[in-house]
Amino acid sequence: MNASVRTSGDESEGTPAGPAGGDGIDISRRRLLGTVGAAGATGLVIGAAGGIGIAAVVEDPDPAGSPALTTVGSTEVMFHGKHQAGITTPLQSRGHLVAFDLAPGAGRKEAAALLRRWSATAKALMAGRPATTGTDTGIALDAGPSSLTVTFGFGRTFFDRTGLTARRPAQLDPLPAFSSDVLDPKRSEGDLWVQIGADDALVAFHALRTLQKDAGDAARVRWQMNGFNRSAGATARPMTARNLMGQIDGTGNPRPTDPDFDRRIFVPQGASGAQEWMAGGSYAVFRRIRMLLDDWEKLPLDKQEKVIGRRKSDGAPLTGGTETTEPDLHKIGPDGRVVIPDNAHARISAPEQNGGAAMLRRPFSFHDGIAADGTPDAGLLFICWQADPLRGFVPVQRKLDRGDALSPFLRHEASGLFAVPGGPAEGEYVGQRLLEG
Ligand SMILES: C=CC1=C(C)c2cc3[nH]c(cc4nc(cc5[nH]c(cc1n2)c(C)c5CCC(=O)O)C(CCC(=O)O)=C4C)c(C)c3C=C
């Protein structure tokens, strides 16, 4: 095994896209990442000396670790745990989303065998080892785990196909239609959903390829999308991500240290009825949101900032302070109007404006080339996590749909809602409590 740094798949990791310093990475890893970031910053000097990246490994010696890997390559996220990995894990630089439909004739037995194979592959690859299912192509043999996470979810249609309708939680009821939806059903929903994230493009692709081969005759790809974030180790200290509109995006995310974090994001242990098997799980809402960048980029900076209610440079609220300062939603400016406009995105989406509705946003940007009309097919693979979509995404999106200043610059093109069960215990596969319970 290559790993010299290990992080658990769940609670120890902190807010994925949250404000700088809120990453929750343990101190030794933070220090190591800082070292790697510094190495990147000094570029050629480090390349010539070759010492600083290696020092990261030496500082945290692991006799089994590969001397060829820096911290970025050797960081391992645990497969087993209370929650699946890839929910509170810090954002990775590469992502693949893929939805499968069960093949005609495949039912509960085939689905259980598939989840067993997928779990074995995810566990091996997340530890930096080849898959044991006979499907490994060796694409990423020398890359290390690179913070790979593989997260599995079930869509609404899965339950009818497997005879498990009675165990389908009401939380999987279809999302309401929104006026701004232009959804493509072929790129939406699906029986099964897999989210892959890694800090190395080859590692992420390798996982995608292996899991697709593992599906064999049991399931077929329905849709697949690719995303990215800033490169791991590119900044000297953890910083909140920027999206393709250039905004700092993730500041208001709830943090694992918040007293109500678990209650908001995860289904409680001891859940009953159709939700029993979901204890420790979470509901993922996915939206492919195209950004109308040509229109957005024509907007002067001060208007762009009013659309969001925050400064573009540092993400601070327009009412002042730094990125982490609470916005003052009542502050009146010299023109007699509220400084953060009534239709500003950050005002409308704030939990206090939505009866406390909150979600953990963990997106990837996407760019799928230039469309025939010359505009970029680019935007956000928006993924948010919550214990119940009716107390997270739905009320907030309803409100945004009615009067968000950002809406004219966005187009919701695909959608999905998935039940993501809790993390598997040692010896268990993901979803076993549903499929064998
Ligand atoms: C229904 C949920 C949301 C969708 C869809 C959504 C799309 C979306 N948002 C941005 C950019 C920003 N969003 C910001 C804050 C923010 N957004 C949502 C929800 C949705 N966004 C919430 C709950 C919040 C947090 C509000 C708060 O806690 O006060 C921000 C500000 C910085 C931040 O807090 O992250 C930006 C910028 C884009 C570009 C987008 C669609 C492509």
Ligand SMILES: [Fe+2]
């Ligand atoms: Fe937002």
